[in-house]
Amino acid sequence: MTSTGVVRDALKGERKTADTDGISNAERELYGGRLRYDQSFVRHEGPLTRLSFGYMAAALPRMVGMVLRTGWTTDPRALAGVVASQLGQGVTAAWGLVAVNSVLTRLFANGPTSDKLRDALPSLSVLAVTAVGAALLSAWSTAMSGRLEPQVERAVSARYYAAVTRVEVEATERPEIQRVLEAGKFGTDSARSMLRLSVGVANVLIGMAAAAVVLASLHWTLLPMLLAIALPKGWGAVRCARRDYVSRLHWVDHRRAIASLLAYLTRPHAAGEIRVHAAGEKLLSSYAEMSRQTETEQRRLARAQAFTDLVAGALAGLASLACYVVLWWLLVSGMLPLAVGGTAVIAIRTSTARLTSLIQQVNRLYEELLFLTDTEAAIELATEHAIPSAGTPLPSCVDRVRVENVSFTYPGATSPSLKGVSLSVRRGEVTALVGANGSGKTTLTKVLAGLLVPSEGNVWWQNEKGERVGIREADRAQVFSTVGLLAQDFPRWEMTAAANIAIGAGDRPRDMDRVEDAAQAVNMLTLVESLPHGWDSIVFKGYERGVQLSGGQWQKLGTARSLYRGAPFLLVDEPTSALDPHAEIAAFEGLWSLAQEGHAVVLVTHRLAATANADRIYVLDQGRVAEEGTHDQLMARPDGLYQGMFTAQAAQFGLTAPAVQLPPARHPSPAVHEDAP
Numbered sequence: 001m002t003s004t005g006v007v008r009d010a011l012k013g014e015r016k017t018a019d020t021d022g023i024s025n026a027e028r029e030l031y032g033g034r035l036r037y038d039q040s041f042v043r044h045e046g047p048l049t050r051l052s053f054g055y056m057a058a059a060l061p062r063m064v065g066m067v068l069r070t071g072w073t074t075d076p077r078a079l080a081g082v083v084a085s086q087l088g089q090g091v092t093a094a095w096g097l098v099a100v101n102s103v104l105t106r107l108f109a110n111g112p113t114s115d116k117l118r119d120a121l122p123s124l125s126v127l128a129v130t131a132v133g134a135a136l137l138s139a140w141s142t143a144m145s146g147r148l149e150p151q152v153e154r155a156v157s158a159r160y161y162a163a164v165t166r167v168e169v170e171a172t173e174r175p176e177i178q179r180v181l182e183a184g185k186f187g188t189d190s191a192r193s194m195l196r197l198s199v200g201v202a203n204v205l206i207g208m209a210a211a212a213v214v215l216a217s218l219h220w221t222l223l224p225m226l227l228a229i230a231l232p233k234g235w236g237a238v239r240c241a242r243r244d245y246v247s248r249l250h251w252v253d254h255r256r257a258i259a260s261l262l263a264y265l266t267r268p269h270a271a272g273e274i275r276v277h278a279a280g281e282k283l284l285s286s287y288a289e290m291s292r293q294t295e296t297e298q299r300r301l302a303r304a305q306a307f308t309d310l311v312a313g314a315l316a317g318l319a320s321l322a323c324y325v326v327l328w329w330l331l332v333s334g335m336l337p338l339a340v341g342g343t344a345v346i347a348i349r350t351s352t353a354r355l356t357s358l359i360q361q362v363n364r365l366y367e368e369l370l371f372l373t374d375t376e377a378a379i380e381l382a383t384e385h386a387i388p389s390a391g392t393p394l395p396s397c398v399d400r401v402r403v404e405n406v407s408f409t410y411p412g413a414t415s416p417s418l419k420g421v422s423l424s425v426r427r428g429e430v431t432a433l434v435g436a437n438g439s440g441k442t443t444l445t446k447v448l449a450g451l452l453v454p455s456e457g458n459v460w461w462q463n464e465k466g467e468r469v470g471i472r473e474a475d476r477a478q479v480f481s482t483v484g485l486l487a488q489d490f491p492r493w494e495m496t497a498a499a500n501i502a503i504g505a506g507d508r509p510r511d512m513d514r515v516e517d518a519a520q521a522v523n524m525l526t527l528v529e530s531l532p533h534g535w536d537s538i539v540f541k542g543y544e545r546g547v548q549l550s551g552g553q554w555q556k557l558g559t560a561r562s563l564y565r566g567a568p569f570l571l572v573d574e575p576t577s578a579l580d581p582h583a584e585i586a587a588f589e590g591l592w593s594l595a596q597e598g599h600a601v602v603l604v605t606h607r608l609a610a611t612a613n614a615d616r617i618y619v620l621d622q623g624r625v626a627e628e629g630t631h632d633q634l635m636a637r638p639d640g641l642y643q644g645m646f647t648a649q650a651a652q653f654g655l656t657a658p659a660v661q662l663p664p665a666r667h668p669s670p671a672v673h674e675d676a677p
């Protein structure tokens with residue numbers, strides 16, 4: 001069946017897609033169960049608590065204050081302009097009403113019409129001037145807030161993303177933290193909306209205050225009547241906002257999953273499987289099925305909103321009726337002159353229109369507040385779990401990293417990934433980590449890089465004199481600055497070839513000579529220079545100047561990036577998995593010469609031919625160091641794991657000896673190498 005056929009069938013909606021639990025077949029099949037937020041996870045101070053009026057009353061001024069402070073820090077002149085223009089508009093609105101009152105009083109007075117019109121002329125002029133003034137102030141306010149809003153959004157986004165990227169890797173692995181951090185993303189543009197809405201609310205409030213003063217001066221009973229009109233609409237708006245927020249919270253995982261289904265459809269790396277394996281049909285039908293569930297939710301929300309609007313509208317209508325009855329009674333009983341009655345009608349009409357706008361804006365402010373609060377909560381949590389920004393400096397000339405009795409369990413995992421691991425990594429040596437899939441090699445490199453802090457045991461950064469600092473107290477920024485990392489799933493940045501290498505030292509200005517040296521070291525220089533746009537080629541198809549690299553070329557670029565960093569400790573996880581045999585040999589030779597130059601190279605690989613010349617090999621098995629030694633020592637163990645793996649691999653080639661001969665590493669004194677910090 002064609003994809004469109006699948007979608008059409010799915011969209012017909014007659015097919016049974018959800019069982020009695022409300023789980024769609026797609027959810028069950030692709031995600032193993034329900035993708036709806038179980039709100040029982042919500043803790044006392046969680047998102048649902050934020051829906052209470054008390055919380056809102058306390059949070060609103062705090063958040064508006066935060067947005068205004070951010071505005072003041074980013075562009076004080078624009079903020080001052082916005083505030084001044086709003087105040088000005090309030091004053092012009094009050095003047096306008098006073099002038100209307102004066103005009104009407106003159107027109108309803110006794111005497112010839114020409115006299116009455118002449119008397120009203122000064123007030124009419126004031127009215128015209130206030131109208132022009134209001135228009136000018138409104139234009140000024142638009143210009144100033146248009147200048148301020150993007151700056152406020154950028155400032156809040158930057159604060160959020162800076163906080164999130166400082167979180168300990170271990171903390172990001174915890175679902176409860178991940179969720180809060182993820183939810184914070186939705187609120188970054190809320191700061192901008194909140195600023196716009198706060199300005200709007202201030203504008204309406206000032207105008208209303210002016211109208212209220214005028215109304216109260218006409219007759220005090222008219223004021224509570226205005227409130228009676230406003231309250232039902234306010235109630236309705238807040239009710240709808242709360243309902244929408246709870247729904248969004250409940251469906252967040254579901255929506256994210258739908259978005260990811262669609263994203264696969266356009267990702268170049270999935271294009272092959274989408275066509276050949278017909279994965280596209282599965283994705284499209286699942287998308288249609290899951291979207292239908294969200295559409296059902298949208299229909300439910302729309303029905304509920306229509307009902308709430310109806311009730312609120314009816315109550316507000318009754319209140320308006322009561323207001324005009326009171327006005328009629330005031331006029332009939334002579335407590336209010338007829339001319340003043342006209343002003344009262346205008347004031348009531350403009351005030352109710354303003355009230356409706358106020359309620360809509362406060363309601364949207366409330367919605368944005370909920371999302372901005374999520375962002376603030378994410379920033380707070382990220383700060384709580386941030387990598388410490390200070391610590392004990394590493395000893396001078398660090399020449400080794402010692403892992404002592406380290407255990408590590410990933411959050412949520414039932415068993416540790418590392419169990420009592422001890423080893424040393426020295427500068428001037430190649431240390432190989434080998435072992436079966438899932439034995440803990442990658443986890444160990446993350447521990448060595450200072451990315452994961454062990455649950456038990458310690459990692460020491462030490463020098464020849466024996467001075468050492470443990471990872472828990474160490475200045476982590478300094479630890480990171482001594483490490484170059486090529487992860488198994490290293491990022492492929494959608495940037496130029498030059499940027500993809502230079503980002504290996506994102507904390508330093510780009511040095512093109514060193515970028516070229518790094519590319520030369522991995523045999524990529526000629527290739528990049530021969531591209532139509534050379535170093536400015538974007539190594540991602542789809543952009544202007546975009547090019548497509550092969551898997552192996554990407555791997556070389558990734559290696560060049562870790563070399564460009566120039567750090568004394570280099571951790572490479574499967575650096576040659578995509579390379580052709582000659583490129584692989586060249587890559588390993590490159591690593592060995594780095595060790596000869598005084599770097600510590602930690603090599604994770606399944607290519608045991610390459611580990612034969614490593615200075616020390618650690619064999620991991622189910623999170624433990626099962627064997628350690630040189631190739632010869634390990635091969636001498638008749639039933640050893642390493643001996644078994646090596647022999648099995650060599651047998652594939654009909655060999656019993658290493659397939660490649662690599663230069664042996666020297667062990668120069670650390671003093672002659674580039675200094676460790």
Ligand SMILES: Nc1ncnc2c1ncn2[C@@H]1O[C@H](COP(=O)(O)OP(=O)(O)OP(=O)(O)O)[C@@H](O)[C@H]1O
Pocket residue numbers: 173410411413417435436437438439440441442443444488
């Ligand atoms: N982020 C994570 N969260 C939970 N468990 C994890 C995580 N990463 C790895 N693990 C688990 O830790 C164990 C060790 O994984 P690790 O990636 O360190 O193995 P590895 O030796 O590098 O495997 P491979 O050779 O396949 O790359 C595995 O059981 C894996 O399931």
